[in-house]
Amino acid sequence: MTPAIVRFENVGLRYGLGAEVLRDVTFALQRGSFHFLSGPTGAGKTSLLKLMYLALRPTRGLISLFGNDMASQPREAMPALRRNIGVVFQEFRLLDHLSVFDNVALPLRLAGAPAKRVQDEVGELLNWVGLSEKLQARPTTLSGGEQQRVAIARAVITRPRLLLADEPTGNLDENLAVRLLYLFEALNRLGTTIVIATHSKSLVRQFEHPVLMLSNGQLRLSKTRTVA
Amino acid sequence: MRLLSWWPWRLSRDLPLERDETSRFLPWIVAFIVFLAALALAAALVVDEAVSSWNRGLSSAVSVQVPPPAGGDVAAGERRLAAVLQVVRATPGVAGAEQVPEEKVRALLEPWLGGAGGLDALPLPALVDVRLADPDNVDLAAMTAQLQAISPEISVDSHRLWLDELIGRVRWAQIVAIGVVLLNGLAAFGTVVFATRTGLMVHQRIVEVLHLMGATDRYIARQFAMQALRLGLRGGLIGIVPALLALVLVTQLGGEWAGGDFGGWLGPEIALRPWQWALLLLVPLVTAAIAVYTAWRTVMRMLERLP
Numbered sequence: 001m002t003p004a005i006v007r008f009e010n011v012g013l014r015y016g017l018g019a020e021v022l023r024d025v026t027f028a029l030q031r032g033s034f035h036f037l038s039g040p041t042g043a044g045k046t047s048l049l050k051l052m053y054l055a056l057r058p059t060r061g062l063i064s065l066f067g068n069d070m071a072s073q074p075r076e077a078m079p080a081l082r083r084n085i086g087v088v089f090q091e092f093r094l095l096d097h098l099s100v101f102d103n104v105a106l107p108l109r110l111a112g113a114p115a116k117r118v119q120d121e122v123g124e125l126l127n128w129v130g131l132s133e134k135l136q137a138r139p140t141t142l143s144g145g146e147q148q149r150v151a152i153a154r155a156v157i158t159r160p161r162l163l164l165a166d167e168p169t170g171n172l173d174e175n176l177a178v179r180l181l182y183l184f185e186a187l188n189r190l191g192t193t194i195v196i197a198t199h200s201k202s203l204v205r206q207f208e209h210p211v212l213m214l215s216n217g218q219l220r221l222s223k224t225r226t227v228a
Numbered sequence: 229m230r231l232l233s234w235w236p237w238r239l240s241r242d243l244p245l246e247r248d249e250t251s252r253f254l255p256w257i258v259a260f261i262v263f264l265a266a267l268a269l270a271a272a273l274v275v276d277e278a279v280s281s282w283n284r285g286l287s288s289a290v291s292v293q294v295p296p297p298a299g300g301d302v303a304a305g306e307r308r309l310a311a312v313l314q315v316v317r318a319t320p321g322v323a324g325a326e327q328v329p330e331e332k333v334r335a336l337l338e339p340w341l342g343g344a345g346g347l348d349a350l351p352l353p354a355l356v357d358v359r360l361a362d363p364d365n366v367d368l369a370a371m372t373a374q375l376q377a378i379s380p381e382i383s384v385d386s387h388r389l390w391l392d393e394l395i396g397r398v399r400w401a402q403i404v405a406i407g408v409v410l411l412n413g414l415a416a417f418g419t420v421v422f423a424t425r426t427g428l429m430v431h432q433r434i435v436e437v438l439h440l441m442g443a444t445d446r447y448i449a450r451q452f453a454m455q456a457l458r459l460g461l462r463g464g465l466i467g468i469v470p471a472l473l474a475l476v477l478v479t480q481l482g483g484e485w486a487g488g489d490f491g492g493w494l495g496p497e498i499a500l501r502p503w504q505w506a507l508l509l510l511v512p513l514v515t516a517a518i519a520v521y522t523a524w525r526t527v528m529r530m531l532e533r534l535p
Contacts, residue, residue, distance in 0.1 A: 055440055057535050075532070076444075083442030093437045097244040106242065107441050 003067035004028035005162055005193040006052060011061030013047055020059070021047050023217045029195065031161075034188045036204050037197040039214035045197040046090060048214060049164050052195065053087045054078060066161065083111050086160035088168040092151040094139040100126065101135040104153045111158055125153045128183070144171040152180060156187055163187060165196045169203060181207055242438055243431050243448070245455040250423040257419050258463025258515060261412045266471035266511045268408035273504045275402040279395050288363050291385040292316060292325075292356040292375065300351060308379060309354050315374045316358055321366035328355035363388065416515050420522040424452055428530055439534055449527035453520045460519035464512020472508065475500070
């Protein structure tokens with residue numbers, strides 16, 4: 001059996017000496033799966049995503065990514081693992097001193113892609129998200145929605161094996177949100193495992209994907225399209 | 229191609245380090261450090277050159293004073309002088325020994341003791357000028373004992389004694405100068421650590437994003453190191469130019485003093501050899517190298533704290 005792309009076993013997380021924000025979280029995501037991550041504000045969605053994109057280490061429990069036990073991975077192996085993960089941050093985290101083009105090109109350049117490939121793929125993707133006219137614009141001159149599209153383009157440009165998005169459609173109108181979900185589905189069909197944290201019940205209803213429900217730091221998997 | 233990618237102006241600049249406040253003040257601090265270090269190093273080199281010169285010129289000479297025997301017995305005096313010359317010439321490491329002509333002794337004493345009439349009445353000692361072939365390996369104490377066995381009044385005047393004392397004092401000045409050079413290196417280190425940490429704090433958000441996208445610690449550290457190289461070289465150039473101009477001026481004035489009315493009263497001639505000028509040119513390069521290494525280590529250590 002193919003190992004799960006993401007596996008959590010009894011994972012707990014606390015910040016400093018505070019109470020646990022995640023408790024006994026256990027789940028596995030198979031290659032090519034598509035999940036929504038939902039739950040009320042403060043339930044721990046962002047913390048769970050941070051554990052998945054290796055921005056945090058768990059306080060307890062085991063995390064396995066792409067078949068690798070994270071606890072036994074040397075620190076030198078982490079950058080290569082991170083390059084397999086695309087992240088759309090809630091607050092975008094675009095680099096304001098770089099142009100839209102350079103922001104989107106950054107993951108490709110970090111992966112050592114040749115200039116021709118960078119030029120072609122970044123141009124194509126920015127055209128797809130409707131920002132072909134703003135290649136040289138700085139993120140600070142863009143609207144919230146435009147910034148979000150740049151952040152999404154940056155996350156998917158390397159066709160990552162795992163794509164994690166924290167409220168990726170929060171600043172987009174409904175049409176664009178649906179379009180971007182179609183982009184995520186297209187990537188998903190190419191084999192990318194996707195987890196999208198969202199508050200949008202309509203989005204979850206519209207797309208037929210299972211929901212990881214977080215409540216008070218504990219997780220349960222909902223097979224249905226309905227959101228509690 | 230891989231080597232070319234290390235060239236500081238070809239590297240990617242994902243971090244806007246050149247816009248930092250530190251980019252404005254760091255070159256000036258480095259310039260000041262390089263200026264002081266270059267002058268201190270030049271002082272140490274000049275002192276070293278002076279000590280070598282004194283060693284070459286004075287430590288290879290010894291004078292022996294042979295007082296005339298009591299009663300003015302000329303023949304006894306000549307026998308005593310002959311015995312002294314024999315002992316001195318037989319001493320290992322001595323290249324030669326000659327009696328200083330009496331006229332020259334009189335000429336030396338005239339300014340203090342008056343004209344020739346006064347000196348004629350005085351019993352003048354014979355002076356023997358001894359040239360040492362190997363000053364470090366001449367046993368002057370044994371030679372002095374042998375000479376004083378001929379007559380206890382015979383004295384050996386070695387320039388080594390006062391020269392050693394003088395060199396000892398001057399060497400302290402040299403140690404202080406080298407200490408200043410090392411302190412400047414330490415100051416460069418501390419300044420770069422501070423500037424790099426500040427840069428990391430200012431750009432923490434960008435560093436985190438790069439880190440999460442899979443940038444290696446080396447990739448991030450290289451950008452800080454290359455920025456330190458750019459600023460270090462810029463500051464080094466700003467500092468070394470006035471330092472070299474000041475030294476050229478001092479060496480010119482030193483040459484004029486040495487050849488002028490002062491006649492060397494102001495100390496040894498201040499001059500640097502070509503290799504010493506080249507060594508001074510290394511000061512900004514070494515400072516830039518310290519800046520690069522320090523920035524690299526500082527960033528690598530701080531990034532190790534990230535997961």
